Structure formats: C-alpha cells, structure tokens
Amino acid sequence: MNYNVDVHGYYGDFGGAFIPEMLYPNVEELRQNYIQIASDPAFQEEFHALLKDYVGRPTPLYFAKRFSEHYGCKVYLKREDLCHTGAHKVNNTIGQILMAKRLGKKRIIAETGAGQHGVATATVCALMGMECIVYMGAIDIKRQAPNVARMKMLGAKVVPAESGSKTLKDATNEAIRDWINNPVDTHYIIGSVVGPHPYPDMVARFQAVISQEIKWQLQEKEGRENPDYVVACVGGGSNAAGAYYEYLNTPEVGLIAVEAAGKGVNTGESAATSQLGKSGIIHGSKTLLMQTEDGQITEPYSISAGLDYPGIGPMHAHLYASGRAEFISITDKAAMEAGLLLSQLEGIIPAIETSHAFAIFEERKFKADDIVVVNLSGRGDKDLNTYIEYFKL
Amino acid sequence: MNRIQQALQQDKKLLSIYFTAGFPKLDDTVTVIQELENSGADMIEIGLPFSDPLADGPTIQESSTDALKNGITTARLFDQLEGIRDTVSIPLIMMGYFNPMMQYGMEDFCKRCSELGIDGLIIPDLPLREFELEYKAIFEKYGLDMVFLITPQTSEARIREIDAASNSFIYMVSTASTTGAQSGFGSETTAYFDRIANMNLKSECIVGFGISSEETFTAATHKAKGAIIGSAFIKMLREKGTAGIGAFMKGIRPD
Numbered sequence: 001m002n003y004n005v006d007v008h009g010y011y012g013d014f015g016g017a018f019i020p021e022m023l024y025p026n027v028e029e030l031r032q033n034y035i036q037i038a039s040d041p042a043f044q045e046e047f048h049a050l051l052k053d054y055v056g057r058p059t060p061l062y063f064a065k066r067f068s069e070h071y072g073c074k075v076y077l078k079r080e081d082l083c084h085t086g087a088h089k090v091n092n093t094i095g096q097i098l099m100a101k102r103l104g105k106k107r108i109i110a111e112t113g114a115g116q117h118g119v120a121t122a123t124v125c126a127l128m129g130m131e132c133i134v135y136m137g138a139i140d141i142k143r144q145a146p147n148v149a150r151m152k153m154l155g156a157k158v159v160p161a162e163s164g165s166k167t168l169k170d171a172t173n174e175a176i177r178d179w180i181n182n183p184v185d186t187h188y189i190i191g192s193v194v195g196p197h198p199y200p201d202m203v204a205r206f207q208a209v210i211s212q213e214i215k216w217q218l219q220e221k222e223g224r225e226n227p228d229y230v231v232a233c234v235g236g237g238s239n240a241a242g243a244y245y246e247y248l249n250t251p252e253v254g255l256i257a258v259e260a261a262g263k264g265v266n267t268g269e270s271a272a273t274s275q276l277g278k279s280g281i282i283h284g285s286k287t288l289l290m291q292t293e294d295g296q297i298t299e300p301y302s303i304s305a306g307l308d309y310p311g312i313g314p315m316h317a318h319l320y321a322s323g324r325a326e327f328i329s330i331t332d333k334a335a336m337e338a339g340l341l342l343s344q345l346e347g348i349i350p351a352i353e354t355s356h357a358f359a360i361f362e363e364r365k366f367k368a369d370d371i372v373v374v375n376l377s378g379r380g381d382k383d384l385n386t387y388i389e390y391f392k393l
Numbered sequence: 394m395n396r397i398q399q400a401l402q403q404d405k406k407l408l409s410i411y412f413t414a415g416f417p418k419l420d421d422t423v424t425v426i427q428e429l430e431n432s433g434a435d436m437i438e439i440g441l442p443f444s445d446p447l448a449d450g451p452t453i454q455e456s457s458t459d460a461l462k463n464g465i466t467t468a469r470l471f472d473q474l475e476g477i478r479d480t481v482s483i484p485l486i487m488m489g490y491f492n493p494m495m496q497y498g499m500e501d502f503c504k505r506c507s508e509l510g511i512d513g514l515i516i517p518d519l520p521l522r523e524f525e526l527e528y529k530a531i532f533e534k535y536g537l538d539m540v541f542l543i544t545p546q547t548s549e550a551r552i553r554e555i556d557a558a559s560n561s562f563i564y565m566v567s568t569a570s571t572t573g574a575q576s577g578f579g580s581e582t583t584a585y586f587d588r589i590a591n592m593n594l595k596s597e598c599i600v601g602f603g604i605s606s607e608e609t610f611t612a613a614t615h616k617a618k619g620a621i622i623g624s625a626f627i628k629m630l631r632e633k634g635t636a637g638i639g640a641f642m643k644g645i646r647p648d
Contacts, residue, residue: 008522018491020448020517021542022566024551163454164444176447183546183569281492281518282445294466295496296444 003248003315003324009197012322014314017196019284022180026188027284029103031198037102038095038205050094051209054127055084057091059210061217061373066345067358073366076227077348077376078214080239087351087378088207088239089120093189095206097124100187107131107186111175113140113168113235114305115147116378117191122156132156135174137167140305147382165299168309172283192236193313196284200241200313207242214373215246222371229254229366232375233356234327235271235307237316239377244325254326256364257316258357260302261329271300271308272329274320282311288320303332303386304352306378334359336390339380351378352386396484396512397538397561400435401597407619408610408646409436409599410626411488413456414473415465416442417630422473424635430481432642438515438621441470441489448517450573452624456631467497471505478510486540488515499528503535513538513561521558540564545585549592556594565589565598565617573624575603578612590616610645 051057080088112118118134125132138160164170193200232240247253262270277288290310319325339355442457538561597618605625613620
C-alpha cells in the first residue's frame with residue numbers, strides 16, 4: 001500500500017477537496033502549481049537557505065540518555081523546539097510564503113488556535129514584507145494573550161472569530177470565508193495537514209524536512225537510517241506528518257500517533273479524534289471527524305490548545321484506518337506529568353502538545369535495543385502558565 | 394417534466410427564497426413555506442442547518458446556529474415536511490452542506506427527499522467530480538435535480554463543463570463573497586451577468602448572493618432567468634417572524 005496522496009488528492013478513502021465553487025479557482029490554481037513550484041531548484045535553494053540561516057536547521061537529533069535509561073530503550077529527540085519561533089510550524093510557513101510569492105499573491109491570511117501557527121505566519125510575513133491577517137477564535141484570543149501580542153508586534157492584524165464555538169475550527173471557517181471574499185490576491189497559509197487537497201500534501205512536503213534530517217542524523221549516530229519507531233503528537237497532524245513522511249512506505253519503521261484524550265476518551269471532554277470520530281467533511285477534507293449523530297461538528301477538549309481540533313489530517317485518518325500507524329490517546333494528567341519528567345530528566349521543557357508524545361512510555365513498552373525517535377515539536381515557554389497552575393509551582 | 398423544469402419554462406422572472414429550516418422558531422418551517430407560496434414565491438430553498446457553514450455570511454450563520462439550538466435535525470426537518478405536497482405546489486429545493494447529508498446516508502437522504510416531494514438539492518461543498526462518481530446515479534434513481542454553482546471567477550471551460558453536467562438551473566453566485574446582502578451591483582458584476590448570458594448555456598441561470606430589494610432583483614434578472622434571496626429574508630424573519638413574509642415579498646415584487 002502507498003501512503004502518499006493519490007492523483008485526486010486522496011489518502012485511501014480520505015482527503016479530496018470538498019469545497020464550494022467559490023473556492024475552486026484558488027484551490028485549483030494551487031493544485032496545478034504547487035508541485036512544480038516547490039520542486040523548482042531555485043525554490044528549493046531559497047527554501048533551504050531560509051531553513052538553515054533563519055529557522056536554524058538542521059535541528060539536532062539528540063540522544064536522551066537519562067530519559068532512555070528511565071524507560072529502558074534508546075530514545076532520540078528531534079529538536080523542533082529549537083526552531084525559530086519555538087516549534088515546527090515555521091517550516092511550513094516558510095514554504096508557503098515562498099509559494100505565495102511565486103503565485104503573485106500580495107496578502108496572507110491564516111488561522112490559529114493557540115497562536116503558534118499565527119506567530120509563525122506573522123513572522124514570515126514580516127520577513128517578506130507582506131500583509132498578514134490572522135483569524136483567531138475570540139475565546140482563544142483571551143486565553144493566549146502573549147501570542148496575540150507577538151503577532152501584533154510582528155505587524156499582523158489579529159481578527160477575532162466570533163462565530164460558532166469561537167475557537168480553532170471557527171477561526172479556520174473565518175479564514176476560508178475571507179478567502180472566498182478575496183479570491184485573487186490572497187494566499188491562505190493553512191497551519192496543518194488539513195483542508196482541501198492540495199493542502200495536506202503541500203504542508204506534509206514542507207514538514208518532510210524533519211524526517212529527511214532524521215534519516216541522515218540517525219545514520220551518523222547509529223549507522224542506520226531507520227529507527228524502530230517514530231512518535232509524534234497529532235492534533236491536525238503536521239509535525240507527525242513531517243516526522244513520518246520519509247518513513248511512510250517503510251513498514252519496518254513503526255509510526256506512533258499520540259492524540260489528546262483530554263479528561264479521558266469517554267468523558268465527553270476529549271480530542272481523541274481517531275477513537276471518537278467518524279468519517280465526515282471538515283474544512284474541505286473528508287477525514288475522521290468528531291461530530292454529532294446528525295453530522296454537526298462538535299468541540300473537542302484538551303489541556304493543550306494545539307491538539308483540540310475536531311478532525312485530523314486525511315493522511316492520518318488513512319494511517320489509522322489502514323493500521324499503518326498505532327494510535328494512542330493520552331490524558332491531560334499523563335501528558336502534564338510526562339512534561340515534568342522530561343524537564344527534570346533532560347532539562348527540556350516541552351510544549352504540552354509534545355508532552356503527550358512522551359507520556360506513551362508509561363504504557364507502551366519498548367525493547368531495550370529499540371530506537372525510538374520522538375518528535376519534540378515545540379518548546380514549553382508558551383505553556384508556562386498552564387504548567388504553573390497545574391503543578392502549583 | 395419535474396416542478397423545477399416547469400417553473401423554468403414559465404414566461405416570467407423567477408423569485409426564489411432561501412430560508413433556514415427551524416428558524417426563527419423550530420416549528421416555523423412549514424408556515425414559512427406556505428406563506429411564501431401564498432405571497433408569490435416561485436421556488437423555495439429549504440436550508441438544512443450546519444454547525445460550520447463555510448460559504449455563508451453572518452446572517453445565515455447565525456440563523457443556522459439558532460435553528461440548531463432550537464433543536465432542528467435532519468430527521469426532524471423531514472418529519473416537519475411530511476405532507477407538505479398537500480398544500481404546496483411550487484418547487485422545493487433542499488440546500489445544505491454535505492456532512493449532515495453524508496451522516497444521514499446519501500441514498501436514504503435522497504429517498505426521503507423524493508418521498509416528501511422535494512425536487513432537487515443544492516450542496517455547495519459537494520464537488521462536481523465526487524457527485525458524478527458517487528452520487529449521480531442515486532439522484533437519478535430518486536428523480537432529484539442537482540444544482541451546481543458558478544462564480545465570477547469560474548473559468549469558461551469549467552462553466553461549460555458544469556453546464557454539460559447540469560440537469561437543472563445553474564446557481565450563479567453574483568460576486569466573490571459569502572452570502573449576504575449588498576447595496577447594489579457594480580459594473581464588474583453587470584459585465585459578468587452579460588458574459589454568462591452571451592455564453593448561450595443550455596441551462597437557465599438563477600442569480601444568488603447579494604439580492605435584497607426590488608432594485609437588486611430587477612438588476613440580477615435583467616439577463617438571468619431568476620434570482621434568489623436569502624440573507625435579506627432571514628433578517629426580516631428574525632425581526633418580524635412569519636407575519637412579515639407577505640409584506641417582504643410585496644417589497645421585492647410589487648405587482
């Protein structure tokens with residue numbers, strides 16, 4: 001089985017472009033051009049130069065000695081937390097802003113939940129001198145004041161999404177509506193491997209730099225390109241898509257996707273989409289989706305704002321349905337404790353999203369010689385308040 | 394010939410009204426339909442509410458949110474429409490986003506529509522390709538029209554493709570925007586209306602988005618077969634309820 005996107009934009013039964021006709025020209029323009037533009041040597045040169053000198057790539061692949069000893073296997077950390085702006089998100093925004101420039105666009109829009117993608121977008125817009133409008137749920141704006149301030153300082157306009165549940169999915173709706181209203185000069189930088197084809201594939205290709213680096217870095221350290229497992233947290237799933245990308249069609253590499261169980265998968269306050277979702281349409285993509293029996297999209301819950309998306313990228317829906325990836329759900333409590341443990345064993349405070357990935361070692365046992373790469377997708381600075389409140393620090 | 398085809402053959406400009414089912418009150422659905430027919434509507438689009446209506450502006454979004462709060466569901470809407478053909482004879486079209494229909498089951502959904510006397514469906518986020526591959530046969534089996542949209546940005550080639558695939562009217566979105574009232578049409582929009590009229594499509598075109606008054610209705614139907622009013626009607630319903638329908642319709646088409 002092939003786990004990459006097919007010519008019609010599907011991953012197995014998932015994906016496609018379920019968009020109103022108003023969006024068809026924009027999405028079609030992108031679909032017809034994205035591969036050609038991104039594979040142009042001049043584009044690649046500019047992309048990789050920025051990733052190197054501006055983002056700070058390659059990010060280290062670090063052997064976590066004390067964490068490994070604690071759990072009795074060999075754990076490597078892919079340090080995306082060391083990227084400029086503090087998370088992997090910027091890999092995608094660099095790629096997409098270069099794409100937007102080549103498509104002749106003048107105006108950039110984006111959605112953001114916790115604000116990480118909004119900051120990464122505002123950052124590259126400042127870098128390129130482009131107008132930037134970020135849609136953010138009105139509730140999230142209140143919850144994530146420091147990131148709102150960062151975006152403003154970077155020159156972006158932050159527009160509150162007042163519709164629906166006033167969080168990430170509604171911010172995404174507002175960004176899509178903006179795009180409908182501005183079909184010619186605007187590029188929509190979507191923040192994850194979600195949305196209509198070609199977005200999931202395009203974002204995955206830009207994030208693929210993560211697994212491209214893991215391959216040669218692991219070769220240097222262990223004399224082999226392939227780990228036994230790659231572990232990543234999944235909200236929409238862009239860091240996981242990037243960490244898996246080069247291994248998708250290498251079955252001997254186990255892929256482990258970690259979702260947010262929130263207060264518990266069956267408590268009604270969860271974001272474990274693979275467990276709770278059914279096939280449906282969200283933001284132009286057919287994927288696993290949390291919804292009512294009547295097909296209304298429901299609001300997920302997780303302590304980490306970056307994982308509470310009611311869908312997952314269609315690539316991940318296919319990895320789940322086909323059994324290619326193992327899906328594990330981690331509660332708020334387990335994630336918070338894992339974040340604290342990593343901080344104290346390795347001196348690295350992870351983003352709470354990423355903490356979920358570290359929590360699996362409590363329940364998922366590995367062999368002593370297993371090499372497990374965990375994608376350390378973001379740093380915990382943005383979450384200090386949540387950690388402080390949770391642990392009464 | 395189905396009711397939509399019959400309506401399209403009438404020697405007049407068609408006034409079609411969109412409203413959100415279960416709004417402003419849960420049980421207003423049937424009253425709205427009957428009042429619309431009595432006050433001269435030529436066609437009705439029954440909006441099936443969705444939590445995340447991507448192509449809609451604030452007015453229709455809010456009416457959907459309210460309708461869902463009122464407790465409307467697909468099954469309940471079908472119950473409300475039971476027997477509608479005893480009192481209403483103009484074409485009725487169901488308009489909604491794809492996900493709620495997909496969850497109901499597309500074949501069951503179409504079967505139920507057909508039993509109730511619904512004539513066609515508008516599903517803005519079901520693309521032409523997916524429709525043709527997966528659902529066209531079901532629509533044909535149950536005798537339902539599928540109405541496709543075009544916009545000012547739709548390329549000529551794609552308009553031709555849609556025209557060829559269409560067995561109904563084409564829903565001509567007036568401007569690059571989400572739904573919602575506008576004060577009038579600019580020269581760009583008029584040029585677009587002319588361009589489409591000059592393409593000599595086999596399908597009739599009915600204009601939607603931005604029509605709210607006698608003036609905009611007249612402008613939209615100068616070249617097209619008819620026009621659809623949505624947000625302006627919803628706004629009126631929110632303020633005046635079903636009692637305001639007659640006066641609203643008179644305002645659009647005085648004679």
